[in-house]
Amino acid sequence: MNAVFYVSSAVAIAATCMVITRRRAVHALLYLILSLLSIALVFFTLGAPFVAALEVIIYAGAIMVLFVFVIMMLNLGRQAAEQERHWLGPRAWIGPGILAAILFAEVSYVLARGSADAGEAIEIGPRAVGLSLFGPYLLGVELAALILLAGLVGAYHLGRRSHTPDEKGP
Amino acid sequence: MLAAALFALGLAGVLVRKDIVFMLMSIEIMLNAAGLAFVVAGSRWTQPDGQAMFFFVLTMAAAEVSVGLAMALQLYHRLKTLDVDAANRMRG
Numbered sequence: 327m328n329a330v331f332y333v334s335s336a337v338a339i340a341a342t343c344m345v346i347t348r349r350r351a352v353h354a355l356l357y358l359i360l361s362l363l364s365i366a367l368v369f370f371t372l373g374a375p376f377v378a379a380l381e382v383i384i385y386a387g388a389i390m391v392l393f394v395f396v397i398m399m400l401n402l403g404r405q406a407a408e409q410e411r412h413w414l415g416p417r418a419w420i421g422p423g424i425l426a427a428i429l430f431a432e433v434s435y436v437l438a439r440g441s442a443d444a445g446e447a448i449e450i451g452p453r454a455v456g457l458s459l460f461g462p463y464l465l466g467v468e469l470a471a472l473i474l475l476a477g478l479v480g481a482y483h484l485g486r487r488s489h490t491p492d493e494k495g496p
Numbered sequence: 497m498l499a500a501a502l503f504a505l506g507l508a509g510v511l512v513r514k515d516i517v518f519m520l521m522s523i524e525i526m527l528n529a530a531g532l533a534f535v536v537a538g539s540r541w542t543q544p545d546g547q548a549m550f551f552f553v554l555t556m557a558a559a560e561v562s563v564g565l566a567m568a569l570q571l572y573h574r575l576k577t578l579d580v581d582a583a584n585r586m587r588g
Contacts, residue, residue, distance in 0.1 A: 342525055351517050358521055365528060372539040377547045384554055389524065389561050396565045397517065400572055450544050458544040459551060466548070470555040477559025484566035 330432050331371040337425050338364040344421060351397050355390065356422040362386045364429055370436070376452035516568045520561060527557045 341361035348354040362385045369378040459467055531553040538546015 345521060345525065346518070351515070354518065354521060358524070361525070362528065365532060368532065369535055372535060374535050374539060374547055377535055377550050380551070380554060384558065385524075385528070389558060392561060392565055393517070393521070396568060399569060400517075450538065450542065450547060454544040455547045455551070458548045463545075463548050463552075466552055470552055473559045474555060477562045481562040481566040484563065484570050 330436060331368060334364045334367040334371070334429065334432060337361075337428055338368065341422075341425055355393055355397065356419075357425075358393075359386050359390050360422055360425045360429070362390075363426075367429060367432060373449040375449065376455050516564075516571060520564045520568065523564070524557060524561060527553055527560075 338361050341357045341364060344357040345354045345361060348357065362381060366378045366381040366386070369375075369381060531550040534546045534549040534553065536546070538544065538549070
């Protein structure tokens with residue numbers, strides 16, 4: 327399990343290096359998704375399967391969909407279609423494909439080993455996390471709901487197309 | 497150490513890039529590294545508190561990225577660029 331941890335850490339660092347050195351936003355986004363997936367695997371090897379699932383669902387699912395949506399909206403125009411086809415050519419998939427193949431090999435190794443528990447690391451299941459969240463951290467959960475509401479209202483206010491110059495956030 | 501390396505990479509991304517979308521991605525990387533540090537600490541002492549804190553970090557990242565991307569859209573519609581240096585005047 328230690329080897330899985332180190333290999334996925336190496337994949338995470340390599341993918342992150344590729345994120346901040348790409349020129350195209352779409353390519354960087356591919357590597358960013360890979361980085362998040364490898365960090366999810368790191369969480370799994372650390373004995374935190376609940377957080378690993380959250381990482382995949384929320385980060386690699388929801389937040390990356392937001393990024394893709396905004397990049398699409400920023401590329402509106404006549405030439406956007408062939409530009410996108412040019413960006414996502416076969417060469418763009420090679421690097422992410424290799425890293426994703428490494429991650430997939432790791433996942434199949436872990437699954438083939440048959441042991442869902444994390445070796446020497448003691449697993450902390452979703453039950454303990456849920457009890458902790460709704461026990462001593464109940465106020466924090468309420469504050470999280472509040473910050474999500476504030477984010478929703480703020481995104482709506484900033485995102486609508488106002489032609490009148492009104493106040494903006496800094 | 498992995499968390500520190502990822503955090504450093506995210507910080508470098510914020511500092512060297514001028515595109516606001518790249519800056520938001522780097523902020524995501526930094527928040528993720530902080531959450532990773534929380535989870536590692538919780539795993540080290542076998543407490544669920546680390547994962548609870550990661551949950552809060554995740555919530556904060558979601559709210560932050562929605563507002564940040566809305567600001568990126570607004571910036572692009574007003575100034576027709578994604579360069580953050582173009583928005584240094586705050587004249588609305």
